[in-house]
Amino acid sequence: MIGVMLFLGLSGCSKHFLDEKSQDEVKPSTVTELQELLMGTVYPAGQIHASFLSYLDEMTDDMTSNFNPDPGALTLYKDYVGPFTWQADMFETMTAAGTPVDIDTYDHYYRGIMGCNAVLDLIDKVRGDDSARDNVQGQALAMRGYFYFMLVNLFGQPYNAKGVDITTSPGVELILSSTVHDDYPKRVSVAQIYTQVEADLLKALPLMEQYGTNNSKFKVTDMFVYTLLSRMYLYMEKWDQAQLYASRALLVNPLLVNLASIPYPSPSYVVPATSVYDITSREAIWVGYAGWNEYYYLNQFRPYGPIPFGISPDLQSKYQFDRLNTTNRGDLRMRYFYMWDYLDANMTIPVPIAGQKLSQITGDGPIKGMRVAELYLNRAESYIQQYLKNGDESMRTAALADLNFLRSNRYDTRNVAYVKVDYSGPALLDFCRDERRRELSFEDHRWFDLRRYGMPEIHHGFQMTGGQSPVDYVLHQGDKRYVLPIPRTVLLKNPALVPNP
């Protein structure tokens, strides 16, 4: 009997009894699993929190606010009053108002950086073939570079800021390993972050050129790295480098979507059948982040009447667009790149109300990222800057060629041929900047462009309740508020962080 008992007792310790077991946990040990880790922790596409920056355009001159006395509008005003009037506690006011989009920009980028660091720390210790290993490593490096590039441009002074020593001006904390230390990381200089971004991207580039060319548009590709390098050198005012990487990219893929080939959407508020960020779009490089709900809450539940927040008349005036002329509507971007709705319940006054590059295919996918159009604009601007510096006429022609090629793909050319533009001198630069605004509005470029254009003065008129009178809020030229405040929740967790003034 004892024997039976003991046998039963010991049978419990059969060899699988203590095997580590978990329904949902894995110890990554292959390159494939590291790629999955990148998909789950680094790339925002398809994640619930893919949208984390949708207040940024509220701060630019692309947005305006109108007073609407409906009590329902009050909620919308409260949601965005912080960024719209550049308040020092904009993150806190958005949190307090319960703004229905994610505003954890700072946390989001660092979570992504941690994912990249974790992958880079493990990359040499896992099984898998070397091509896949190099591909994963290149992606992790490029994404880390991208995140730091975004962070330093949101929370640090512009690289080209006048009177600012970027080797001392605080950027963000530089974390390059997934190992956590006891000390509090300090902000390193803007220049140091740029150095790291450059190093990561230049290290990633050969890896991606060799192994990353067939990656999907949700992942980092060679085109991604070229585009980011050209954008970075543009911000650094290294025009020749910006031109170089844009050209290298355009050698790989020079294609743009011809808007005139997309059927004109009808009825008036409906989005086009396809768009520039669709996965099928030939000009999409990286279908990156943000989603259909970007500024959705601003418009979906608004009361009819004046739009609480909408695209500014200044921006609207930049387009040569005629909605009612069916022979030649002109610049189709006005109709295709903006969300349209009615000002009244009778559905008779359609207006563009916010920027959104949605299409019927985009559906739930990302609507921001990188695309070929930016490369033409980056290269054109580089040419123009060099032309303005040394008067090289070939640079001017090259710039105009890029701009006209882009515009010819944006105009209604079904019945009327596109008419080329011709500018010279500073007017060419202004035209190029306007073109960049027309093309890349609401893709998180405008804020950064304004910063590198010398941080011009912006006015935002705003009125929240009927009892108040409208107030003209001013962001002065070179205003310190051109650098976003570090959110309080971030400061509180790290006493070593110096807040932005």
Added chain:
Amino acid sequence: MNNFVHGVSRCLLLAAGLLLLLSVKAQDQEKLVSLNLKNARLSDALNEVRKQTDMSVFYSVDDLNRNPPVTINVTKKRLSEVLDLLLQGTDMQYSIEKNTVIIKRKVVETNGKKSIDPVVSVSGLVLSSKGTPLSGASVQDLSSGRSRITDAAGKYTISVGRRTTLKFTYIGMKPLQISIHVEEETVLVQNVKMEVAPSEMSEAVVTGYQTIRKLDMVGSSATVNRKDLFYDGTNTLEQMLQGKLPGVVVTNTDGLIGTRQKVRVRGTSTLLSNQEPVWVVDGIIQEDPLPFNAQGLNDLGGNFDMIRNYIGNGIAWLNPNDIEDVTVLKDAAATVLYGVKAANGVIVIKTKKGKQGRMSVNYSGGVAITERLNYNRLNLMNSKERIDVSREIYENRVLGTPETSAVGYEHALNQYLNKQISYDEFNSQVKQLEVMNTDWMSILYRTPFSHNHSLSISGGTDKVTYYASVSGSEKFGTAKGNDSRLLSASLNLDAKLNDKVTASVRLNTNYTKTNGFYQVDPFKYAQETSRAIPAFDAQGKPVFYDRIVGGTTYQFNIQNELAETGNTNDQRSFNGNVNLSYAILPGLRFETLFGANSDNAVGETYASENSFYVSSNFRRYPYGAYGVGSPEYAASNLPHGGEFSSTENRTTSITFRNSLAYNKVWGRHRFGMLVGEETRSIKQNGVSSLTYGYFPDRGRNITLPPRTIVALGTGIVKANPIYNNMGTTILDRESNYLSYYGSTTYSYDERYVWTGSLRSDASNRFGQDRRHRFLPVWATGVRWNVHNEPWMQDQNWVSELNVRASYGWQGNVAENFGPDLIAQLPSSVVNNTTGEYELTIRSLPYADLRWEKTKTINLGLDFGFAKNRFLLSVEYYHKRTDDMIIYKDLPVSYGITSLPVNAGTMLNKGVELTVSGTLVRSKDFVWNMSLNTSRNTNSLNSDVENTNTWQTAASGNWYKKGYAVSSFWVWPLQGLDPTTGYPVFHMPTKAEDPNLTTDPTTFMKYAGRLDPDFQAGISTSFRYKWLTLSSSFTTQLGGKKLLYKMFNLPYGQLPSAYSNLPKEFAGRWKKPGDEKKTNIPSIPSMVYYPAYNDYYAPYILGVPNGTGEAEYVYDMYNYSDARVVSASFLRCNNISLTYNVPEKLLMHTLKNVSLTASVSNPFIIVSKDFKGMDPEVATGNQPIPRVYSAILNISF
């Protein structure tokens, strides 16, 4: 089983110095023996006899071998003849009982006669003081040593000499001696009544792994008997235990029915994970029916937390009337066999078992009425006071963002300002609002009637005893819609299969159904909602008012919302265990325990399409506002139907334990040893799902929402995002544990005891550090039973005195952290957009994390006076945790929120004192009183820098060197600003105080600690003739608390017209000069800052590190010293009056009838500052209600 062990230990006590073995098998004939020995020691000769007869022989080697060696040569003689020969001429005698031979010294007779032949047959009944027969009582003839056991009817017969003394013993009864002195008679009838032994501490402590004789117990434990716990039919076991066990603190957190209480044993010892004690029922560890931490698998949202609150913990299935007693094991020596998980103490529940004797049937039932909540105890404004605040906002032009003008004064004002009503109409409307005084409490609460019934049958023979019970109850909470129904049945069987094997079986099955709330909390609503909002109009119809979400106006009415939402949970459990015990050899026993618990918990929550919740979150327009064809309808995520979520969890836990116990006594030495192995496996399976399109009143149908929607303003046809919320998750987990344990005890002469124990565990937990597998836990202790010292025998005062000391070591590792990076499969493993598989990071590698090591010293002293009529027990403990693991908050830039670190040491010291006694004892009047108190001090010595904020310091989570856990800091209020009425604080600058750092504790004021220093429970009972009055009290002293937040407003927001405000806010600053009379600030008003051309809420420059952070002064006021109150309280848990119907009035089939009337929570004595509120429930939860109950107890 336990009685059996008791019996053994009692016999061992009686025959001290002898080896003893018990056997029941009858011996029909005497065996034949052959011996051929020369000059052999008597013990060797008897040993030979033992071998040949296969009988047990008891003797004292010392006594026997004092006699000269023997030479004997016999063949095939009867045993008795051989024994006669062997013992001839010695001072030894023998007796043969069944298959046992007992050899002992002859009793020296005073009259000189060597021995007396048995000539008198004494017989009779052994009865309890109440007259019930006692079966199994032992009757011993002290002259011959012969003893008999009474039969099932309590009858005994024994043959004795003419002059002798009979000793009657029975467990739990006072031993009784009767002298026999007869001259002629040969037959004598002697009935005896035995009295219950006075409140002696129970003879043995049941730890679940072993039963330790009280005399050998070196650890710290306390036991409370079921009859000393008060059950009124609505309270939980935890509530019954409040104040009853020293060192156990039970805190109520909510007054709802079916919710859980917080239980802490000896304070907070670890900051890691779970701080609840382990619950054990009849040796089986009870698992929670829902997984403790289903992180990662409950992505479906907060619905499941809601359900968890209403599903009871691991012991919710237990019928309180089936409980025999409850023991808490506190120190390392007592809990060591439970391993690491017992760091928070162990509470062991023993259920009732059958007793030998005729069948007894017991009915116990009761009814209870719960008192409804009312505004008196809630300190809230009435309509007039609330309207006055709104009026002041308007008339004084207080600046800020109004939340709404949909109701109240703001509504009337808005209509007047928009010229919709005249000034007179406005005035009459306001006048009407001022007297509105809607009684939300009476609308949402009730005075419910609950009842419970329990019927049990018990009895048995000397072979089999049984206890069976069925019970049912219906409990109704005072909140309308909160109730719980329970049915349970249990069966306990104990059987003696043969003389070596005993078995016991326990079965229990239970069904509980609880109804609660979903998305609405009636108490929160009643507390927070302005009384100037009408509930019904003049026609008695419910009034709906406007609530705006995301720009759309919806209609809200709380009763409608309650009717359209719901939460039901039912739980079925089955518990069974079988225990077999096999006596392999004398002193060596093998035991095996197999237990299986199976639990099925199902919870459902729903909200119908008529609810505000569904309208505002999913449909996004009011019910019926738009029809097919409108863009809103096409854009709606959920144009029809409501929400339904359900979760089902099946937990099966298997315990299989085998142990070998060895006990041996040599003379005065007693040695005991236990080794065991345990395997435990807990399997959790479950399915949780959330779905939309539910129609509760249309056959509970689910019609899925449209697959695609047309987004408003874009016309884009896209997948309906509501499908992202919908989904099903499957839980499939298995936790396996393998443990080895051992314990050894040595005692000398029942005076000096030493014990050492060890346990080691291994589990299949994922990602563990293999170096930490089989982590040992050990403890050792000594005990000195002073009252057994020879020099203590001549006095009568001290009946019990012992001193105990123990030391234990315990290691603890942070779960879920190991040396590898652990990734997790997210709830949707394939990304719908990218079509790729995904993994997320669960935890980073932590290679350097050391064990958390806890060393515990426990010292104890028990005193009993006057035959234990008065008992006093003092315990001191010192628990030091080194390398304590805490979760440190990390800077955001590390990408994860926290990580476990070794953070210095924590010291817990405490003293526990228990005093009990019978103060008065006479025939008609008895007064018993017992008091237990404990004092715990706790200090931290942590060198980890806090990354947290002043809010952390104000909430008691700041770990500061030299301060106790739960210490908190507040802002010192300087007064009120004489022109604005703002609270004024002084923020010290670096110039004033060079020692200033960013550490908030350097510039805030230490306010005390949240946990009480001292807690006590007092129970007392008076009995006068047939009436008994008992009551029990709990007190907690020394803790401090912050009152509820006076200003619960986002920055710059004005008090909402929807909300009610604390009554004391009526005494706020209103005009200059008021600052001398009050410290309650004015209504928060924004201030105009010309520099920014904007209005800001009043701030004060914050943390003096030059960062320029600003704190909102009204928020600082919420955490200022003006809001600190003493949390000390004295709660009367219950007062009850019991009438025992006198026996002479009962029909003879009835054994006992008693009636009890009682009131629970009749009063509480607490600081005035609480304004009559219940200090125990966290602010914002429903107070504990008062309950009146009547209980009937009948047994026959």
